[in-house]
Amino acid sequence: MAFVVTESCIACKYTDCVSVCPMECFFEGPNFMVINPDECIDCSICVGQCPVGAIVEASEIAPDQAHFVQLNRDLSHDPRWKRITQAKPPLPEHEVWAAAKNKLHLLKQQIET
Template sequence: MTYVVTENCIRCKYMDCVEVCPVDCFYAGENMLVINPDECIDCGVCEPECPAEAIFPDSDDRATAWAEANADYSKTWPNITRKGTPPADADEWKDKPGKGAMLSPNPHNA
């Protein structure tokens, strides 16, 4: 089992989860984070740290649609090991439904 970042992360990208991950399995896109399923050790410490409540175990139905995106993007986006600054409007986007179409395939620009 692994954890999966879902669409509620889009445009929020708080990154609190990155700070607690013991294996650095998060990867950063332009407007979302993903978890590499091959690196995740299923410890679960990231899930309660996410202010957007966007992280679920892959056994949860809410993760199903996003598991493949996490696996795919974690192969091309850069690894992130420290919390950065979330977008200025992150709080405005938190909990807004239907953000899936806003997912950018572009990697994070440092």
């Protein structure tokens, strides 16, 4: 089972996790990141790097976050979402959103051009 980025990442997008991923399997959108489950080798190195605990093992995901398993798969295969391999600063209002719950409606799937 692969690891999954969950709701806590939305509107924060901390990227500490990407720089330690040996498989470079993170993809980023406007305000969220996902892990490509077909590339993840389950090493768990990224888990401890996330300051908001947004990365969990797919088989241990909370029932209210289960839809993120498919969302990670879908968005990591979306050609508009690009692979990210180096850390970047978090989003400008990350501190406001870090502890917020029920943020799915804020997820931007479309890359604005």
